[in-house]
Amino acid sequence: MAVLKVIEILSNSDKSWEDATKKAVKHASKSLKNIRSVYVKEHSASVKDGEVVDFRVNLKITFEVE
Numbered sequence: 001m002a003v004l005k006v007i008e009i010l011s012n013s014d015k016s017w018e019d020a021t022k023k024a025v026k027h028a029s030k031s032l033k034n035i036r037s038v039y040v041k042e043h044s045a046s047v048k049d050g051e052v053v054d055f056r057v058n059l060k061i062t063f064e065v066e
Contacts, residue, residue, distance in 0.1 A: 003065045004036065012056045017043050020057045034064035 011024035021040060029035055039060040046054035 004062050005065050006060050006062050007032075008041070008058065008060050010056065010058050012054050014054055017055045017057050020055050021059060024057065024059055025061065028061050032061070032063045033066065035061055036064060037062045 009024045011020045013020035025038055040057055042058040044056045045052045
């Protein structure tokens with residue numbers, strides 16, 4: 001039987017929501033082992049002078065506890 005844990009992470013990117021998600025997983029994998037899945041809970045963006053300048057994601061990362 002595997003024990004799984006879920007944590008919530010916020011990430012941002014000036015490129016896209018997909019890039020923000022990839023950055024979050026890459027950063028989390030430095031300290032978490034056995035990441036199983038990612039669930040993107042929310043998307044948002046920052047706007048400045050009528051232009052989107054920052055993409056943000058709120059996501060849940062599921063990993064196996066050893």
